[in-house]
Amino acid sequence: MSGNGAVGKTGRGRFLEDFAVGERIAHATPRTVTTGDTAIYMALYGPRFALQSADSFAGACGLKRSPVDDWLAFHVVFGKSVPDISLNAVANLGYADGRWLAPVYPGDSLTADSEVIGLRQNSNGTTGTVYVRTTGRNQHGAAVIDYVRWVMVRKRDPDSPAPETVIPDLPEAVTPDRLAVPEGLDFSGYDPVRAGSGHFWDDYAPGEKIDHVDGMTIEEAEHQLATRLYQNTARVHFDQHRQGQERLGRRLIYGGHVISLARALSFNGLGNACVVAALNGGRHVNPTLAGHTVYAWSQVLDRAELPGRRDAGALRVRTVATRDLPCDGFPDKDDGGRYPDGVVLDLDTWLLLPRRG
Structure with missing residues (x-):
């Protein structure tokens, strides 16, 4: 290597x-x-x-x-x-x-x-x-x-030869049979009271939309601490001067920081979706900067049983995060596929939840 x-x-x-x-x-x-x-x-x-x-x-x-x-x-x-x-x-x-x-x-x-x-x-x-x-x-x-x-x-060097174009063939989504359930996980004794949510896998339906309601404002220091925590050294997140970000006034936020904010916000509505099993796809649609407030909403895309499991099921969930744009109207792409300026993340995941006994 x-x-x-x-x-x-x-x-x-x-x-x-x-x-x-x-x-x-x-x-x-x-x-x-x-x-x-x-x-x-x-x-x-x-x-x-x-x-x-x-x-x-x-x-x-x-x-x-x-x-x-x-x-x-x-x-x-x-x-x-x-x-x-x-x-x-x-x-x-x-x-x-x-x-x-x-x-x-x-x-x-x-x-x-x-x-x-x-x-x-x-x-x-x-x-x-x-x-x-x-x-x-x-x-x-x-x-x-x-x-x-x-x-x-x-x-x-802009004058160097272009590499041969190779674009990989990637699946639109991870199929449910490829989802890995953590070894030993057993939701048969799951306590919804202590978990803080009474909504199980059985209670969600494809097409359902959930406004996660709450928002979190990003502080510059929090983002810097988080990005260093992961030992992420990408210059665009640290060097505002040499990366030409003076026009933005602030450093560009690591997209994963927004993912984690949206995931935390999603507890309000998806509190029992406690395992992230797959990342089907995702885009960082627009930049996010310190001082922006992140909101999120989710849509259930699909529901799948897990082979041989009666205690757990999988939900395919699309989560959209926004900046300074509350999600009560579920801001989304228009018919031409264009997002509003306030949309910053469009993420497609499989989540594991307990089923009703």
């Missing part, structure tokens, strides 16, 4: 010319996730899902202890890939075919590797899109998360 593309003794990150389809990249800096990380994550976003909040609740659901929030695990793995994939990124464009394969517990050490699966130069000749599949593994070598993302990256 290749390294991080350092020039001399200084790592300047990769440009479009530095990627090759089929290349495998081992990312630096293994990361042991601790209860301190989970406490900071909770302080930043305020998630209230009981399974990730209390060892006693998780134990009653068959797990050895409370697992790390699924999105915290995602951000840690994502952060490993940034120095090699998106240090010189213009924007992270989208996600597909992502699966959480095993729970991450405090004390687990995560590493990440990526494979380049696609390349395409943009018509402007100065940037291009890199497609990668990133896999996070624990200290035992077991895969805990696997996903595809594509990112717009600058070229080092």
